[in-house]
Amino acid sequence: MTLNTEDAIGVVEARMGDARAELEALVRIPSISASPEHRATVRQSAEATAALLTRSGLENVHLASIDGSHPNVIGEWMHAGPDAPTVLLYAHHDVQPPGLVERWTSDPFEPVERDGRLYGRGSADDKAGAVAHATAVAAWLESEGALPCNVRVLVEGEEEIGSPTLHAFLTERLDELRSDVLVLADAGNWSVGTPGLTYSLRGLASADIALRALDGPVHSGMAGGAVPDPVMGLARVLASLVDEYGDVAIDGLWDDVRPLTPAEAEPIAGFDDTPEAFARAMGTRAGVQLAGDPDVPLHARLWNRPAITVIGIDGHPIAGSSNQIVARAAARLSLRLAPGQDPVRAVAQLRAHVEQRVPWGLELSFRAHGGAPAWETEPTGAAFEAAKRALRAGFGVDPVLMGVGGSIPFVGPFADAFGGIPALLLGPADPRSRIHGEDESLHLDDWRKLIRSEVYLLAELSETASRATR
């Protein structure tokens, strides 16, 4: 059966108004997976997503969960024949909390368009991904009555809390979800107008360290000079975690950071955004230097090397402080890991480093939190070539093969459960989308181009597979 891709593309263009309305309806449902009081709302979002997938023409659409998890939504269309590949389309329907509502220009759960962008929590991350999958499927079924490949769809309900049950879910439903290629629409574009295809993510590890000197606070005049200050002790430990450039200085942590391959280094060297432009985009204050070895290219620092951040610190707040030595000081550390690094090993290295540097016999407590491994894939092979062609056709511009400094915990479980099948990580966000922040937004025309790309991608993947098996 030959299918006409351009007819399906025509349907995408005609359906964009409907797609936009579908997206707005989903954004109005505050599906905050981190918030226990939004449990019913996350379910409502799952039900709305299921209705959307059913309207797109997918079959066997239903809610599915495991171990009391928030509901995932799955569906499929499996009539392309046994020789056609099966593509799993992933997105998630839960969202981050809105943050500080007063910092939003408009209501986070009432979508509003300004300057070609749709503002609202989940507009980009990742309800746009879910609607993109549904629209691409609907475009094929409406124009051709068929899809070029077998398609399975999984829209997760708890990505924003770190996909705690995804691995168990995928393992339990392996037969129902088994696929040849993954298309994960929860990442983003290089810039507005230029698509991205992500091939590496940093890992994440975190831990709390607390130093205690006293049973309770004591007067700093009566005891200062003799009783050690745990805040100063903590400061000494924290200062030892980075070198003069701000690069991580944890003992042994660099042992398993591998150098860039030529295939990674070459495009990074060619990126034309300078450290100065990056600093401006981040809003760093005048005179502030970027961290990291200045001899290492900016994107290698962001994608391929570890970094450490103090994300919380306890002593005594300045307001209400008095002349006391506090009993205890603590910090929460977040460690980004280079591709190839193991979060368990990294936390063990952090712990050993800290234990050796606690001054004055202060009492240390060290608590590790769950981490996520880094992820990387070789951006070569038939599926990647298909994705590059599809993104070029959808956007009119070649995609940038990119790393991402952040971590997406769901990618690891997929890699484990499906064992090395190609994973194509793309998505609707761009550097201005402020995902997880206030005023999250989606660039509407790039979203249209992403949906066009998905239509091309299904055709490209089917041809690739049939070429490979012939």
Ligand SMILES: [Zn+2]
């Ligand atoms: Zn997301």
